[in-house]
Amino acid sequence: xxxxxxxxxxxxxxxxxxxxxxxxxxxxxxxxxxxxxxxxxxxxxxxxxxxxxxxxxxxxxxxxxxxxxxxxxxxxxxxxxxxxxxxxxxxxxxxxxxxxxxxxxxxxxxxxxxxxxxxxxxxxxxxxxxxxxxxxxxxxxxxxxxxxxxxxxxxxxxxxxxxxxxxxxxxxxxxxxxxxxxxxxxxxxxxxxxxxxxxxxxxxxxxxxx
Amino acid sequence: xxxxxxxxxxxxxxxxxxxxxxxxxxxxxxxxxxxxxxxxxxxxxxxxxxxxxxxxxxxxxxxxxxxxxxxxxxxxxxxxxxxxxxxxxxxxxxxxxxxxxxxxxxxxxxxxxxxxxxxxxxxxxxxxxxxxxxxxxxxxxxxxxxxxxxxxxxxxxxxxxxxxxxxxxxxxxxxxxxxxxxxxxxxxxxxxxxxxxxxxxxxxxxxxxx
DNA sequence: ACCTGAACACCGTTCAAGT
DNA sequence: ACCTGAACACCGTTCAAGT
Numbered sequence: 001x002x003x004x005x006x007x008x009x010x011x012x013x014x015x016x017x018x019x020x021x022x023x024x025x026x027x028x029x030x031x032x033x034x035x036x037x038x039x040x041x042x043x044x045x046x047x048x049x050x051x052x053x054x055x056x057x058x059x060x061x062x063x064x065x066x067x068x069x070x071x072x073x074x075x076x077x078x079x080x081x082x083x084x085x086x087x088x089x090x091x092x093x094x095x096x097x098x099x100x101x102x103x104x105x106x107x108x109x110x111x112x113x114x115x116x117x118x119x120x121x122x123x124x125x126x127x128x129x130x131x132x133x134x135x136x137x138x139x140x141x142x143x144x145x146x147x148x149x150x151x152x153x154x155x156x157x158x159x160x161x162x163x164x165x166x167x168x169x170x171x172x173x174x175x176x177x178x179x180x181x182x183x184x185x186x187x188x189x190x191x192x193x194x195x196x197x198x199x200x201x202x203x204x205x206x207x208x209x210x
Numbered sequence: 211x212x213x214x215x216x217x218x219x220x221x222x223x224x225x226x227x228x229x230x231x232x233x234x235x236x237x238x239x240x241x242x243x244x245x246x247x248x249x250x251x252x253x254x255x256x257x258x259x260x261x262x263x264x265x266x267x268x269x270x271x272x273x274x275x276x277x278x279x280x281x282x283x284x285x286x287x288x289x290x291x292x293x294x295x296x297x298x299x300x301x302x303x304x305x306x307x308x309x310x311x312x313x314x315x316x317x318x319x320x321x322x323x324x325x326x327x328x329x330x331x332x333x334x335x336x337x338x339x340x341x342x343x344x345x346x347x348x349x350x351x352x353x354x355x356x357x358x359x360x361x362x363x364x365x366x367x368x369x370x371x372x373x374x375x376x377x378x379x380x381x382x383x384x385x386x387x388x389x390x391x392x393x394x395x396x397x398x399x400x401x402x403x404x405x406x407x408x409x410x411x412x413x414x415x416x417x418x419x420x
Numbered sequence: 421a422c423c424t425g426a427a428c429a430c431c432g433t434t435c436a437a438g439t
Numbered sequence: 440a441c442c443t444g445a446a447c448a449c450c451g452t453t454c455a456a457g458t
Contacts, residue, residue, distance in 0.1 A: 022441080044451065054424050065451065107425085121331060122392060129397075137394070142366020164408050167395055168386070171409070176378070182332060184347070185377055187339075198374055201379070206416035232441085254432065264443050266433080275432065 023061040025051055027071055034072065034114040036106075039123055070124045070133045076115040077136035080108050084143035095156060095204060098147055102173055102200040103193070109177035110192045116181065120174065144170055148207075157207045169203055233271040235261055235278035237281055244282065244324040249333055254278075280334045280343045286325040290318050294353035305366060305414060312383055312410035313403070319387035320402045326391065329377055330384065354380055358417075367417045379413055 029050045033042050046064055048055040062068040083104045091100035109116045118124070119137075127133050145166040151157040157165070176199050178183050180192060190198075239260045243252050254275055258265040272278040293314045296332040301310035319326045328334070329347075336342050361367040367375070386409050390393055390402060398407075 012394075036337065041451090045449095054386035056425085056454095060422060060450075066382035117332060120388065120392065120394075122327060127393075130426055138228070141396075163396065164400070165404065166333075167389070168382075168409060170414055171389050172378075172382045173385070174389060177385075178379070179381050179384060182330065184330075186351075186373065188244065190374070191379075195377065199378060202378055204417040206412040207340075252432090255430095266435095266444085267442055268431075270441060 022051070022053065022057065026058055026061060026068070029076065030068055030072055031075075031115070034118065038114060039069075039117055039121065042069075044151065055150060066123075069118055070117065070127065070131070073119045073124050074131075074133040074136040076112065077133070077140045079112075079115075080105070080119075081143055083108050083149075084140060085204070088143065088147055093147075094149060095101040095151070096155070098151060099200045099206065101144065101147060102203065103196045105173045105190050105194040106177050106180070106199075110180060113181045116177065130175075141166065141170065151207075155209055158194045158209050165207060168209075172199060172203060223317055231309070232261070232267065236271060236278070237267055237285065240278055240282055241325070244328065245322075249279075249331065249409065250325060252279075277359055279328055280337070280341070282325065283329045283334050284341075284343040286322065286326065286329045287343070287350045289322075289325075289348040290315070290329075291346065293318050294350060294357075296355065298357050298415060302308040303357075303360060304364070305361070308361060309410045311357060311407045312413065313353065314381075314404040315383045316387050316390070316402050316409075319391060320374060323391045330388070342375065351376065351380065362419075365419055368419050375417060379417075382413060 010182060026047060029047045030042060033046060035048070044058055045055040045127065047068075048057055058068065068164075084101050087100035087104035088097040091097045124133065127137075127194075145162060148157060148165050148169065149162050152159050152165075176195060180189065180195060183189070185195070191194075223316060239257045240252060243256060243260070252275075254268055255265040257278075258267060268278065272281065292309050297310035297314035298307040301307045323352065334343065337347075355372060358367060358371050358379065360373050362369050362372060363376075383406075384406060390405060393399070393407070399405075
């Protein structure tokens with residue numbers, strides 16, 4: 001599982017010419033900046049400066065700012081995917097597995113709000129089909145879809161179109177997570193856990209075999 | 211119901227000194243630009259130019275760009291509020307009323323994607339309590355909350371915390387709307403109406419009195 | 421291959437000055 | 440009260456040049 005709050009990436013030693021693994025360092029530096037100051041505040045100049053590298057060095061590794069953000073989003077989806085698969089298996093699959101996925105999803109969002117906003121905030125405008133980002137996003141979605149199919153096959157969930165079920169569940173946890181992060185859950189918002197608990201309860205009620 | 215796609219706002223007559231209702235015109239010009247080119251592409255310079263006015267004239271009416279966007283978001287919430295109240299009443303309240311609200315919500319988002327993104331995309335960073343934006347957002351939320359309380363009182367919905375129910379329902383339709391708008395509903399996404407229909411069906415199933 | 425520094429075409433915002 | 444024009448401190452991106 002890729003780390004989302006990496007240790008400080010190495011600065012270039014002033015004398016040396018090559019940085020080393022600049023691409024990976026650029027990614028980490030961008031993530032750090034976003035985590036601390038938000039997506040809007042991210043400037044390529046600051047990223048370069050944090051690594052002791054010129055502001056144009058980045059263009060050797062990313063076509064532009066959008067591509068850098070796409071890489072951040074892809075990393076986020078990979079981490080989310082790992083969290084969902086882990087939750088499902090560690091909870092022993094079944095209804096408990098889906099509950100665990102629901103909690104894992106909300107927790108991922110609230111503990112990595114900046115990553116989450118890059119993933120879903122529309123900052124990445126060109127998500128080409130087959131791209132790293134596209135593949136990572138699909139994989140995360142599949143972790144949920146697989147769980148729902150499993151529940152259907154065990155006769156626990158209603159047997160309608162699994163894709164439609166997955167869209168519904170994903171939309172629900174996504175919306176809850178977004179509103180919670182945006183502070184739009186009212187003046188005295190419930191905790192992330194309480195909200196996730198209520199959400200999972202209702203979701204299961206909505207999809208249970210009748 | 212305030213219009214979200216206003217007619218072209220009047221340009222200043224070159225000779226004249228005063229523009230007239232500049233504040234309203236600025237707002238309309240901003241909305242037009244956002245609808246056509248997205249939030250990222252909105253520049254104060256372009257807004258001024260569209261009205262035949264200097265780019266700093268805006269600062270007489272809005273403290274800064276953030277305040278302008280907050281006004282756009284507030285206008286969006288007022289329109290959404292009107293749509294939700296209208297849907298509820300025109301459908302004759304009850305379960306049909308809630309179904310209509312669900313459709314109205316998704317329709318509002320998909321037909322005004324740019325507005326929707328300003329409202330929920332985190333572009334407005336300072337939503338002060340008691341501000342125009344805050345009040346408009348609360349009012350829209352109340353339209354949903356009122357509907358749920360009504361359904362509870364008629365014995366149709368389970369009698370748990372109405373606020374929690376409202377958060378859940380809002381989160382669900384919000385998430386569905388966002389993912390649909392962002393093109394994250396898969397390679398062959400269902401129509402907005404089909405998605406809204408499925409969503410409303412499941413929501414009612416989740417909240418029905420047992 | 422990889423990095424640099426100057427340059428270009430943009431931004432939001434401030435401010436003294438005009439009417 | 441309302442608007443202007445120049446100026447300031449920023450951006451992302453390009454490109455010829457260096458190692």
